[in-house]
Amino acid sequence: MLQPITTIPSRRSLEFGIYRDGDNNLDSIQEATLVQALRTSRSDPRIEFTVEDTTSLHGGDLHTDEYTIAGGSIGHVRRDETHPMSDERNLARFVARTLDNAETSGATQTWLDLVDHGGGDGGGLQTSDGRCMTMPDIAQAIADGVAIHSREHPEDAGRAVDGVVANQCLMDTLGFADALSHAGVKWLAASPETMLAPGAPSDVAHAIASHESDEKAMARAVVTDVMRTKYEAGFASFGPAAAFDVLDLDPAKIGSAENAILRFNDAAVAAGHVSSVRALLRQDVRAIDGMARFPGATADMPWRADRPAIAVYDAIAADGRLDPELRRDAQAASDAVGALVLAHRESDGFAAFGGTDYSDAAGPTIHAPVTRKQIDPWASRGISETDNAFYRTVHQDAFARGLA
Numbered sequence: 001m002l003q004p005i006t007t008i009p010s011r012r013s014l015e016f017g018i019y020r021d022g023d024n025n026l027d028s029i030q031e032a033t034l035v036q037a038l039r040t041s042r043s044d045p046r047i048e049f050t051v052e053d054t055t056s057l058h059g060g061d062l063h064t065d066e067y068t069i070a071g072g073s074i075g076h077v078r079r080d081e082t083h084p085m086s087d088e089r090n091l092a093r094f095v096a097r098t099l100d101n102a103e104t105s106g107a108t109q110t111w112l113d114l115v116d117h118g119g120g121d122g123g124g125l126q127t128s129d130g131r132c133m134t135m136p137d138i139a140q141a142i143a144d145g146v147a148i149h150s151r152e153h154p155e156d157a158g159r160a161v162d163g164v165v166a167n168q169c170l171m172d173t174l175g176f177a178d179a180l181s182h183a184g185v186k187w188l189a190a191s192p193e194t195m196l197a198p199g200a201p202s203d204v205a206h207a208i209a210s211h212e213s214d215e216k217a218m219a220r221a222v223v224t225d226v227m228r229t230k231y232e233a234g235f236a237s238f239g240p241a242a243a244f245d246v247l248d249l250d251p252a253k254i255g256s257a258e259n260a261i262l263r264f265n266d267a268a269v270a271a272g273h274v275s276s277v278r279a280l281l282r283q284d285v286r287a288i289d290g291m292a293r294f295p296g297a298t299a300d301m302p303w304r305a306d307r308p309a310i311a312v313y314d315a316i317a318a319d320g321r322l323d324p325e326l327r328r329d330a331q332a333a334s335d336a337v338g339a340l341v342l343a344h345r346e347s348d349g350f351a352a353f354g355g356t357d358y359s360d361a362a363g364p365t366i367h368a369p370v371t372r373k374q375i376d377p378w379a380s381r382g383i384s385e386t387d388n389a390f391y392r393t394v395h396q397d398a399f400a401r402g403l404a
Contacts, residue, residue: 012070013046014109014209015102018202019094021085021116021125022055023062029197030115031057032231033167034069036202042072046209048105049202050098054085068101085116086125086133088141095145095161096152103149103156109212111163112142113202118168118195120291120306121175121367121391122383125168131382136389139179146184163187165204165222169194170291170303172245174364177340178258178390181249187215187342188249189222191241192308192365193291196352199240201229219246219342227345242293242350243361246342253339258394260336261366264313264329265399271326272402280322282403284315286370288360294353302378302385305369309337311360312368337363367396369404 018037022030037049049069056062064083068076084090095112102110118124123132142161150157164185166176172190180188189204207221226244230237272278288311291303313334317327341363348359367385369375376386391397 011106012048012102013107013212014111014205015048015050015098015105015107016202016205016208017050017094017098017110017112018053019085019091019112019114019125020051020053020055022053022057023082023085023128024117024126026117026197027055027057030167030199031055032198033113033115033202037069037205038072038074040203040206041069044206044209045071047205048101048107049205050094050101052083052085052094052097054083066097070105086127088133088137088144091125091133091138091141092144092148095142096148099146099149099156099159099161100153102159103153109162109208110159111165111205111208112161113165113167113200114138115167115199118166118171119383120170120303120365121173121385121388122302122378124166124171129382134384134387135173135176136179136387139176139183139185142180142185143183160184163189163208165200166190167195167199170306170365172243172247172364173306174257174261174309174337174366175385175388175390177247177249177364178254178393179388181251181254182389186249187219188247189219189226189245190247191244192306192361192363193242193358194294195241196231196238197240198231200226200244201240203229215248216342219248222246223343223345238352239347239350242353242356242358243344243346245344245363247340247364248342249340253336257333257336257340258390260329260333261394261396264326264333265395267326267329268316269395269398269402271323277322278402280319281316282370284319285312285368285403287315288312288368290374291361291365293356293358295356300373300377302374302376302383305367305374306365306385307368308361308363309366309368310334310341310363312366313337340364367391367400369400372404375400375404
C-alpha cells in the first residue's frame with residue numbers, strides 16, 4: 001500500500017490532515033478512513049491529504065507512517081518508530097507539517113481530522129494508559145503548530161487551521177468548541193454522542209472543498225455526508241453517528257455564548273438558594289438525558305451528565321414555575337448556543353443503539369450534573385470534564401455544585 005509515488009504539486013482547494021492514532025483496538029477498523037481518503041483524492045484533485053498514521057498494520061510491529069495522498073496516489077512516504085500521538089508536541093509538529101504542505105500546494109483551506117477514541121470535555125486522542133490528551137492540550141497543540149509554521153515560513157504567516165473534524169466520540173462540546181475558537185479554528189465538525197468506527201468518512205473533505213465560499217452550504221454537506229454514510233458488518237449496515245453538527249467558532253459568537261451562559265449560571269445559582277427553586281431547576285435538567293445513551297453504557301460513565309445544552313436551556317426557559325427573568329436568561333443562553341450551530345442532524349431512533357432517541361441532541365453538550373457522583377466521576381482515572389477554561393469562565397462549577 002505504501003509505495004512511494006512522485007506527484008506533481010498543483011494548486012489545491014483543501015489540505016486535509018489525517019492524524020490517526022491506531023495504537024488501540026480501533027486500529028484495523030479505522031484504517032478505512034485512509035482508504036476513503038485515497039478514493040476521495042482520486043475523484044477530487046482539489047484535495048491533498050497529509051497523513052500521520054500510527055498503526056501495527058502493514059508491518060506487524062507498531063510504527064508511524066507519514067505520507068501524502070493526492071490524485072489517487074500515495075507519496076512522500078516516511079516510516080518511523082512509533083510517535084507519541086497523544087503528546088502535544090507531536091500533534092503540533094503534525095499541524096505544522098500539514099500547513100507546510102498547504103503552502104506548497106497553494107491550498108486555500110486547511111482542516112484536521114483527529115481519529116481515535118474520544119472523551120468529550122475529558123479529552124481525546126487516547127493515551128497508552130487509557131486516559132486522554134486533554135481538550136485544552138489539543139487546542140494548544142493546534143495553536144503551537146500554527147506558530148511553528150508561521151515562524152519557519154514568515155512568507156505564509158497568515159495561514160491557520162480552518163476546521164477540525166473530531167472523528168472521535170462525544171467531542172461536540174461547548175468546552176472543546178471554546179478552546180478551539182481561542183486557538184484560531186473557525187469550524188468544528190463532531191458528534192455529541194459515541195460514534196461507531198470507522199466514524200466520520202474522509203469523504204467530508206470533498207464536501208468542504210466543494211463549498212469553500214459558503215460556510216452554511218459546507219456545513220450542510222458535511223453533516224449530510226456523515227449521516228447518510230452506511231458501513232457494512234456481516235448482514236447488517238450501520239451509520240457512524242446518532243447525531244452530528246458543524247459549529248461556527250467565530251470568536252464573537254463564542255464570546256456571546258460565554259456571556260449568556262455566565263449570566264444564566266449566576267442567576268440560577270442566586271435563585272437556587274431557595275430550595276424549592278433549586279428542586280425545579282434540578283428537575284428540568286434531569287429531564288434532558290445525558291450522553292452515553294447506548295445500550296450497555298455503565299452508570300459511572302462521565303458523559304451521563306453531558307447534556308445537549310440547547311435542550312437544557314429550553315427546558316428551563318419553558319418552565320412557567322420559575323421566575324420570568326431567570327427563564328429569559330435561559331432562553332438567551334439557548335439562543336447564543338444555537339447561533340453556533342451551522343448545520344445539524346439527529347436521529348429520533350438510532351437503530352444501531354436499539355432505537356435510542358436523539359431528537360433533542362441538536363448542538364453541543366455541556367457538563368450539567370444533577371448528583372454529586374456525576375461531577376467528574378472519572379477524575380481519579382485522569383479524565384476530567386471540568387478542568388478547562390470554559391467551565392471556569394462561565395461559572396459552570398458553581399451551577400453544578402448548586403444543582404447537585
